[in-house]
Amino acid sequence: MTTPRRILVTGATGFLGSRLTRRLVEDGFAVRALVRTRSDLRSLKSRGVEIAFGDLGDGPAVDASVSGVDVVVHAGAGTSGSAKDSDTATILGTRNVLEACRKHAVGKLVYISSCTVYELAGCADNQLVTEGAQLERFPMRRGRYTAAKLQAEGLVTEAMTRGGCPTVVLRPGALFGPGGEIFTRMMGVSFSGRLFVIFGGGKSELPLVHVDDVVDAIVQCMRNRAADGHVFNVVDPGPVTRKAYVDRIVKPLHPGALVIYCPMPLLLALTLVQEKLLSALGRRPLLTAYQLATSQKDVRYDTSRIERVIGWRPRISFEQGAEQLLRPNERVAGTIGH
Numbered sequence: 001m002t003t004p005r006r007i008l009v010t011g012a013t014g015f016l017g018s019r020l021t022r023r024l025v026e027d028g029f030a031v032r033a034l035v036r037t038r039s040d041l042r043s044l045k046s047r048g049v050e051i052a053f054g055d056l057g058d059g060p061a062v063d064a065s066v067s068g069v070d071v072v073v074h075a076g077a078g079t080s081g082s083a084k085d086s087d088t089a090t091i092l093g094t095r096n097v098l099e100a101c102r103k104h105a106v107g108k109l110v111y112i113s114s115c116t117v118y119e120l121a122g123c124a125d126n127q128l129v130t131e132g133a134q135l136e137r138f139p140m141r142r143g144r145y146t147a148a149k150l151q152a153e154g155l156v157t158e159a160m161t162r163g164g165c166p167t168v169v170l171r172p173g174a175l176f177g178p179g180g181e182i183f184t185r186m187m188g189v190s191f192s193g194r195l196f197v198i199f200g201g202g203k204s205e206l207p208l209v210h211v212d213d214v215v216d217a218i219v220q221c222m223r224n225r226a227a228d229g230h231v232f233n234v235v236d237p238g239p240v241t242r243k244a245y246v247d248r249i250v251k252p253l254h255p256g257a258l259v260i261y262c263p264m265p266l267l268l269a270l271t272l273v274q275e276k277l278l279s280a281l282g283r284r285p286l287l288t289a290y291q292l293a294t295s296q297k298d299v300r301y302d303t304s305r306i307e308r309v310i311g312w313r314p315r316i317s318f319e320q321g322a323e324q325l326l327r328p329n330e331r332v333a334g335t336i337g338h
Contacts, residue, residue, distance in 0.1 A: 006030045007222070008069040010056060010097065011076030012049070013039045015180045016112065016172075016211055020073065021049055023215045034065040034076070056093025059100075066100035071222050075112040078148060086148035094152035101165040108228065109167045110221050113153045115207055115233065116146045117171065120297040121290065130302040131171070131231045141290040157231070166228035168221040172214045173207030173235035173301060177321055182250060185287070186295050187242060188262070193254050198261045202243030204298045209236045210316040217312050224310045232306035236314040239300075248322045268292060 007024055011017040012033035024031045025047045032050040035041060041051060054061025056076050066072060074097045078085030094111075101109050118129055119136040139147035153169060160167045174186065183190045186206075188198040217234045221227040246259060271292050275285040306312045316324075 006032065006069045006071075008032045008034065008052075008065055008072045010034045010065075010072070010074050010093070011112075012044060013041070014075065014079075015177075016175060016214060017075045018043060018179060019177070019211050020075065020215050020218060022047060023212075023219065025049065027219065032065060032069060034062065055089070056096060057088035059096045062093070062096040063100045063103065066097070066104050066106060068104070070107045071110065072097060072101055072106055072108075073110045073112070073218055073222070077145075077152070079145065083144060086144045090145075090148035090152050091155070094155050098155060098159050098165075102159075106165050108222060109156075109165050110218055111153070111156045111167065111169045112218075113156075113169050113171045113231075114146075114149050115171050115173050115235065115301060116142065117150045117153055120294045120299060123297055123299050125298050127299045128302050129233070129299050131233055131305055138290070141288065142294060143291060160229060166225070168227045168229075169231040170214070170217055170221065170234050171231065172217075173209045173233075175211045175214060176208055176325075177211035177316075178324065179211070182253060182325075187245070194257050196246070196250060196254070196257055196259045198242055198246060198259065199267055199292070200242065200261065200264045200296050202246065202261050203241055204296055205239045205241055205300070206245060207235045207299075207301055208238075208240050208245075208318060208321075209234055209314065210321045213314040213316055216315065217306065220310050220312055227310050230305065230309060232309075232312075233301045233303050234306065234312070235301040235303055236318065237300070237303055238314075238318055240318045244318075248318075249325055252326055264296065 007029050009017055009021055009031060012021050013035055021031050021033060021044060032052055033044055034052045034054055036055055037053050044051065052065035054065060056062060074094065076089065076093060078089030117135050119134045122134065123129065136142060136146060136150055139150045156167060156169055183196065188196060190196050213236065214234055251259065268289060271287055271289050275288050278285045
């Protein structure tokens with residue numbers, strides 16, 4: 001494959017996609033973004049990004065957006081958690097992207113998956129999770145987002161076995177960096193930024209990776225033919241506990257907030273009670289015991305494959321990322337979650 005010049009990015013208005021498009025423009029690529037008509041396009045337009053309007057579930061719109069590009073970075077997915085969004089944007093959208101890449105003989109597809117596709121419930125504490133580890137066998141117990149991402153990744157890996165468009169699958173960990181929320185359900189529960197209830201005692205580790213390190217991985221995979229046909233974990237191997245994250249980032253940004261650590265046995269008991277009560281009322285539980293157990297599982301992700309194949313290593317440490325988030329001009333920052 002020759003050096004790619006024209007890149008299509010799906011999910012370009014999202015946390016990762018917006019950072020990626022900025023980097024690609026800075027590196028001299030011609031960037032096209034597939035976006036919904038109601039999206040905020042000011043940032044993309046200010047960078048000179050070509051806009052293609054359409055939903056991922058709209059086959060003709062996806063086909064038109066893929067026509068004429070060298071590389072497709074498929075980072076778009078349904079994030080609302082609804083069945084319709086998951087089925088249309090994530091699953092059908094990925095099928096549409098794969099078909100368009102095949103039809104137009106695209107030079108490479110980089111698909112953004114997630115570490116949530118692994119089955120963590122059966123992992124031992126501190127287990128090293130490689131790319132060959134067991135994938136989630138009960139995805140709907142994890143929620144619609146995970147179930148849809150797993151099915152979509154399956155479509156991609158199945159297409160990889162048939163040949164055709166060279167493809168790379170990236171499984172990032174929990175992204176953090178400028179452009180997102182500070183606190184999500186993976187960490188615990190927040191009440192208007194005044195009270196933070198942290199799941200567990202704070203000692204368990206977070207599978208963090210700075211958003212710009214994931215951007216680096218994407219760009220390196222685009223440019224390096226050695227990446228073709230591989231699935232890569234993309235996680236910073238440096239251990240960061242939940243308490244370290246709260247002390248270094250959450251507390252400084254919310255100095256007057258009360259932080260409470262809820263022990264896992266108590267949290268599990270409360271979760272089971274609300275799960276049974278809401279189920280009896282015909283309502284979906286806010287959190288299930290299975291979701292809690294998997295989100296708090298203390299594992300580490302092996303990144304030796306991506307390091308060995310293309311030489312990727314994280315360049316932004318947790319401390320550097322924390323300093324970045326605490327600067328006044330980076331206040332709206334810090335997504336953490338899958």
